[in-house]
Amino acid sequence: MEQVPHGITLPTVLRFVDVATDALSAAREEIDALNVYPVPDGDTGTNMFLTFSAARNAVREVADDGGGLLEGLAAFRRAALLGARGNSGVILSQMLGAVAQRIERASPDDDVATVVAEAMAASTRASYDAVATPVEGTILTVARAASERAMSLVHEPEGRVRAADVIVVAAAAAREALELTPTQLSVLADAGVVDAGGRGLCVVLDAAERVLTGRHPIDEGRQRAPRVPVRLPAAEHDLIEGGPGYEVMFLLDAEEAAVAVLREELAGLGDSLVVVGNEDLWNVHVHVDDVGAAIEAGIRAGRPHRIRVTHFAEQIAQQLAQQAEGRRRDAGRSGRRVVAVAMGPGLRDLFTEAGAVAVEAEVGRRPSTGEILAAIEASGAAEVVVMPNDPDSVRVAEIAARTAEESGEVRVVVIPTQAQVQGLAAVAVHEPGRTLEQDVLEMTATARHARHGAVTVAAKQAFTSAGPCEPGDALGVIDGDFAVIGTDLCEVAGDVVHRLLGAGGELVTLVTGRDEGSADLAAQCAAAVAESHPLAEVVVHEGGQDRYPLLVCVE
Numbered sequence: 001m002e003q004v005p006h007g008i009t010l011p012t013v014l015r016f017v018d019v020a021t022d023a024l025s026a027a028r029e030e031i032d033a034l035n036v037y038p039v040p041d042g043d044t045g046t047n048m049f050l051t052f053s054a055a056r057n058a059v060r061e062v063a064d065d066g067g068g069l070l071e072g073l074a075a076f077r078r079a080a081l082l083g084a085r086g087n088s089g090v091i092l093s094q095m096l097g098a099v100a101q102r103i104e105r106a107s108p109d110d111d112v113a114t115v116v117a118e119a120m121a122a123s124t125r126a127s128y129d130a131v132a133t134p135v136e137g138t139i140l141t142v143a144r145a146a147s148e149r150a151m152s153l154v155h156e157p158e159g160r161v162r163a164a165d166v167i168v169v170a171a172a173a174a175r176e177a178l179e180l181t182p183t184q185l186s187v188l189a190d191a192g193v194v195d196a197g198g199r200g201l202c203v204v205l206d207a208a209e210r211v212l213t214g215r216h217p218i219d220e221g222r223q224r225a226p227r228v229p230v231r232l233p234a235a236e237h238d239l240i241e242g243g244p245g246y247e248v249m250f251l252l253d254a255e256e257a258a259v260a261v262l263r264e265e266l267a268g269l270g271d272s273l274v275v276v277g278n279e280d281l282w283n284v285h286v287h288v289d290d291v292g293a294a295i296e297a298g299i300r301a302g303r304p305h306r307i308r309v310t311h312f313a314e315q316i317a318q319q320l321a322q323q324a325e326g327r328r329r330d331a332g333r334s335g336r337r338v339v340a341v342a343m344g345p346g347l348r349d350l351f352t353e354a355g356a357v358a359v360e361a362e363v364g365r366r367p368s369t370g371e372i373l374a375a376i377e378a379s380g381a382a383e384v385v386v387m388p389n390d391p392d393s394v395r396v397a398e399i400a401a402r403t404a405e406e407s408g409e410v411r412v413v414v415i416p417t418q419a420q421v422q423g424l425a426a427v428a429v430h431e432p433g434r435t436l437e438q439d440v441l442e443m444t445a446t447a448r449h450a451r452h453g454a455v456t457v458a459a460k461q462a463f464t465s466a467g468p469c470e471p472g473d474a475l476g477v478i479d480g481d482f483a484v485i486g487t488d489l490c491e492v493a494g495d496v497v498h499r500l501l502g503a504g505g506e507l508v509t510l511v512t513g514r515d516e517g518s519a520d521l522a523a524q525c526a527a528a529v530a531e532s533h534p535l536a537e538v539v540v541h542e543g544g545q546d547r548y549p550l551l552v553c554v555e
Contacts, residue, residue, distance in 0.1 A: 010069040017056040020207035024049040027203050034196040037187050044196035046433035047086030051093055054083025073100040081283050087272050088197040090285045091127050094276040098126035113161040117150040132273035137184030139197030145177035146170040164212040171205040178202050244270045244287040247310040248294045252282040254302025262301040336432045337381035340423050341389045344545035347420055354427045363547045366393050372400035383436045386414045389423035413440050417447050421553030425450040453478045453496040453552040490524055493550050497525050500554040508536050511543035511551035518549040
């Protein structure tokens with residue numbers, strides 16, 4: 001039995017993460033528009049949403065697999081760290097991790113209200129510790145106001161306090177502090193806005209209040225942050241005069257002592273430095289002019305990976321182009337959607353959960369042009385990205401795309417994905433906040449770098465690239481070509497995975513089929529990967545596809 005306070009349950013956590021993710025999604029554009037500090041790059045809302053969404057997906061996956069609260073919280077904080085985007089996302093990840101850790105340490109006899117208040121206080125300390133140079137009038141100030149009000153309530157000598165009471169007063173204090181942020185930062189006052197990161201934190205606390213009380217703060221007449229649009233600077237100019245031109249982010253495998261040295265080096269290279277993490281895994285964020293020096297500092301400290309570099313001027317140019325495109329859109333269609341061909345019920349659910357419109361198909365029954373065209377039209381989006389996820393469906397998707405564009409109301413781009421797992425990898429990096437061109441570029445690059453394979457059983461005698469096969473032989477497919485023939489399906493599957501990992505990889509995705517024994521096959525492959533490549537992460541999904549007991553992807 002898990003040792004947690006009565007009243008803190010996994011269903012409550014799941015309800016909170018769902019409501020908070022939806023709330024951040026709805027407020028994303030508003031928060032982006034408020035973003036003028038530390039640089040006016042208009043992505044704070046998007047980064048906070050993506051960070052929280054990654055954490056939500058992780059705890060949801062644990063719950064779907066039958067895991068408990070403690071396992072879910074551990075997955076939640078790790079996913080927040082790994083999925084953190086931008087300055088605001090990295091700070092938010094540290095706050096979420098601190099809250100989860102405080103709940104994990106709680107005992108059944110602890111008072112729930114006190115645990116919640118102390119978790120908020122821990123998150124505030126973590127947020128200040130994460131930032132090299134804390135600045136008031138930001139998310140830090142809003143977090144401190146909320147946690148101080150929460151701790152004050154649980155320390156009152158009289159009356160029994162509930163967890164809901166703690167959240168209500170904390171959320172109110174956060175909103176009050178948010179309204180005062182322009183008095184603490186002149187850049188906010190000049191733009192006539194409140195702090196974007198602080199606004200995002202208020203959205204999360206409002207979601208917690210809604211879950212615990214059933215009331216939505218706005219329904220009681222409380223005022224939300226003003227929705228004041230921020231004028232983006234011209235793309236050819238610096239975001240801040242004399243400020244750094246690049247944002248550099250990476251995950252770092254390193255010991256804490258090396259990270260302390262890294263902080264000093266990066267502080268001398270730029271600003272907006274945030275380094276968070278523990279257990280030898282860190283998320284590093286900094287604004288610099290010398291990208292190479294920042295990455296070299298990471299190499300001296302340990303092993304940097306998942307390196308992301310954003311050129312602020314290019315980012316602003318993309319946002320300006322996106323705004324211009326938005327003005328040209330037909331009033332009846334808006335936003336961007338992904339249309340993905342799914343070859344099984346489980347794959348359909350995976351694409352749908354990722355926000356895509358799934359076109360159902362089966363091995364041997366590919367989708368028609370009409371089916372893909374209907375999905376594009378039903379999406380209601382002004383921009384649509386189509387992923388056929390099958391070499392024989394690429395041409396059909398391209399015809400459907402051209403037909404849809406003839407109306408002049410929608411732009412459609414086809415990414416010629418050759419396998420279902422390529423589509424899964426691509427949709428995972430889909431970001432509606434980017435321009436269509438940049439989004440397609442990122443998704444295409446991810447799909448191309450996703451090495452894919454599968455295993456199946458020969459239905460008839462044939463001659464393959466790996467030699468002749470007989471009915472019943474186990475066949476291994478690598479990048480669309482038969483490469484392995486054997487008599488044991490498990491051995492062939494292991495050979496496919498081993499070959500795909502031969503060029504390295506950090507993430508192995510296994511998708512089970514409809515056949516009986518697919519789950520056991522995936523479990524054996526996962527165990528083999530854990531033994532031979534202990535640094536690689538393995539994820540298993542139920543795909544439900546016919547004929548192929550296992551699909552494999554290595555990234």
